[in-house]
Amino acid sequence: MAALTTAGLAELQQVLAPSIETPDESISEVPVDDKLRLLALLNPVLKRLVDDIAAELGSSAVRSLLLAMLAEDLSRTTGRAQIVAAGKVDDTNAHTMTQEPLSELIELHNHLENFIGGASTLPTDHYHSPSTKMLFRDSHDLLKDRLHLSYTAAKKRLLTRDLLLPHAGFNGALISPRYKELGRVFNDGTADPLEAAGTARRLLALQPGIDAQQDPDSTAERIEKQVADSLTSRNQSGTGQLLKLISSQLDDTALERSEKQMEDHFGLEFKGKRPHGFIWELCTGTSGHELLTTFSDELSNPRSKSGSTSEAQEALEQPALPGMDSSPQLSPEPNIIPAWAVSPDMPMDERPRAEFSDLGQVPPADIQGTQIPMLPGETLAAARSRSKARNLLQAFFDAIRCTMNRDPDPTGNLPMKPNIDLVVTISWDSLIGKLNDPGISNHGHLVSAGYARRLACVANVLPAVLGTESQPLDLGRTQRFFSRAQRRAMALRDRGCINPGCTMAAHRCEANHIQPWYLGGKTDLSNGALLCPICHASFHAGHFKIVVLKSIPYVLQDKVLDPEQRLRRNWFFHPQSDSIHVS
Structure with missing residues (x-):
């Protein structure tokens, strides 16, 4: 290539300004x-x-x-x-x-x-x-x-x-x-x-x-x-x-400092009327963003109940949403805080608070405004406005939770089940307060360990050990489809589509049998992996292979996409994962 480059430059130079005696003379002269x-x-x-x-x-x-x-x-x-x-x-x-x-x-x-x-x-x-x-x-x-x-x-x-x-x-x-x-x-x-x-x-x-x-x-x-x-x-x-x-x-504290600074500005405010409509501005944190993103994705996904035209029409014809009476019933007792979340070494302000899940509950700030916490330099009127915006934001989220509630047997005197499903991939030591490493949400956003602990009771943040006696992860040939527990475990392990470079989050992916069920593949966690619909079809078309090593699925792409032929995890969801050479 170097010789061809030199010869080509010399020929062009001869055409442009004949100053080289022979084509073999170096262009450097x-x-x-x-x-x-x-x-x-x-x-x-x-x-x-x-x-x-x-x-x-x-x-x-x-x-x-x-x-x-x-x-x-x-x-x-x-x-x-x-x-x-x-x-x-x-x-x-x-x-x-x-x-x-x-x-x-x-x-x-x-x-x-x-x-x-x-x-x-x-x-x-x-x-x-x-x-x-x-x-x-x-x-x-x-x-x-x-x-x-x-x-x-x-x-x-x-x-x-x-x-x-x-x-x-x-x-x-x-x-x-x-x-x-x-x-x-x-x-x-x-x-x-x-x-x-x-x-x-x-x-x-x-x-x-x-x-x-x-x-x-x-x-x-x-x-x-x-x-x-x-x-x-x-x-x-x-x-x-x-x-x-x-x-x-x-800097393991930078993320939590940023989250704390954001909290004071959460709210939903009317910003004015424009030619194209009335403008509202919403500011929220990770949990709110995850809820809105999940809800928006579900509405736009034709495979989901919310995204189905028939289901949406049926929902519009219903007289009222389940649990949305004129006077919502609240739980007489707070949620039980699990034992793993109350380690003696965990700071008090990072422990889960059961009142987070009380839908429709009036915040501690008094309606009259006398007990509204005020920020430094903030007037009472500004504090009232901020509190009103935050209450409106909470009502907005409560309405979305009611819409997303799929409980087949709703009970009026209990809070609705959490719908955020904020499955944060985080180590057990960080979750119980021994470490402070961040987790990562379904949509690829980093979440501080303290924030994950505070949401643990209401946002379905689960510890890393997902399998229990009541939720077996290996069902063998007895069941065709992966259970909810298995799909949750895949979401925790894979975080999203496993195909390297794909950015599709876990809630938009499908649980795929690596060895097809109809060819004898078991409905086990070790035979399952998350793939988005496009990558799922590409896998079955033979464009890449999936290899499971130590219960972790790796992808071996076609030589056109990966000339090195290495087993890789999706670097978008696993930035520090190492590739493995195929011997």
């Missing part, structure tokens, strides 16, 4: 101005080439896909070139140029055909003396003005150069890039340069947490290698999930 002419010519050549191919490939799917893949390669090349060029602008102090060469350069760029053909030449470099007023304050200002970027975009390009590319220091000495592994995948084109650049900046933001570790250097090296591998083997969402998880692990 061509003057830099001639190389810039060649670079200026490549842009219209590539545009013409792409348009010609697109017009002539006809109905060939193979050729159209190759065109798309080659265009993506070009995009990655130009993305890297933008960072390299911005770095050179900074290295050469281009912002100190005087107005004359800059004006001539702009005019030359506006008429590149003259420069390509050799009719015009580059102006001579002239710089302002240190004591004079310059046109631009710095390299960022020059890039912003001449490349039509925002100041932030220009700053990001130069920061990326510092993080990923070797560059000259103020004294001319060569400085190595901060992130060598990321710089490697940035340079060799195995990762999208823009994604690698953004990842490097996010990694830099994690440095305070890395510095707080016992061995910052080894921690930084390990994290950088994880992220670099993710950029080359996963999609953008998978790398984002990995970075979120790493961030939470570096």
Whole structure:
């Protein structure tokens, strides 16, 4: 490839400006101005080439896909070139140029055909003396003005150069890039340069947490290698999930602090009337978001009862929702707090509170407003407004819970069963307060351990040991379909579709028999895995295989998608999972 590249450049240079005596002469001996002419010519050549191919490939799917893949390669090349060029602008102090060469350069760029053909030449470099007023304050200002970027975009390009590319220091000495592994995948084109650049900046933001570790250097090296591998083997969402998880692990209290700060702003407020309707603004936390997302997904899923047209019509014809009398009955006794949730070492404010599940109950704040807790600097009127919005939000959620209640034998004097099903994948030690590692919800949102403990009684947050005497997980051949307990266990284990790169959450997936039931496969947890409808059909079409190792399902994708042929878990739901080489 290197030899072909050199020969191709030499031939193009012969056509453009015959300055090479023989085609075998190295292109490295061509003057830099001639190389810039060649670079200026490549842009219209590539545009013409792409348009010609697109017009002539006809109905060939193979050729159209190759065109798309080659265009993506070009995009990655130009993305890297933008960072390299911005770095050179900074290295050469281009912002100190005087107005004359800059004006001539702009005019030359506006008429590149003259420069390509050799009719015009580059102006001579002239710089302002240190004591004079310059046109631009710095390299960022020059890039912003001449490349039509925002100041932030220009700053990001130069920061990326510092993080990923070797560059000259103020004294001319060569400085190595901060992130060598990321710089490697940035340079060799195995990762999208823009994604690698953004990842490097996010990694830099994690440095305070890395510095707080016992061995910052080894921690930084390990994290950088994880992220670099993710950029080359996963999609953008998978790398984002990995970075979120790493961030939470570096500072195990940051997530809970964020949740606490959000709580004061929960509510549902009317924001005004617009031409397209009345606008309400809703602000909620993880549990509310999970409830709304689950309800919305169920309504839009034609396979669910709520999403079925016939079921929806039947629901509209009912005179009232079950449990929604004019005066809702509340449970005379609070929910029983399980023994595992009241460890003596657990802080009081993190223990589950049974009153969370009392539908329709008036909050402790008095209706008159005398007992409404006020935030610092908040007026009584503002506190009343916030309390009203929060009560309205609770009523809204209560109505959704009544709609989603599927209890075949509703009892008027008991609270409805919890419908959130916030199955948070979290370790037992974190749930009982021994550790503080975060969990992950059905929809891929990180949940602090303290928040999971507080919701444990009402949101169906279950401990990791799901199998009990009343909920067997292995039913063998006695039952065709997976039980509710088995599907819940799969959701806890798989978190979503197991096909690497798929982002479909567990509640939108189907419990699939790895070995089909009609071919003798058992309805056991070890023979089941979650797949979304699309990936489920793809699996049965033979596009990938599922291999179970130590009760964990792994996916072996087709060689086209995974040339390395490694067993993988879905990196979106399991960011830190390792792949296994197939021997």
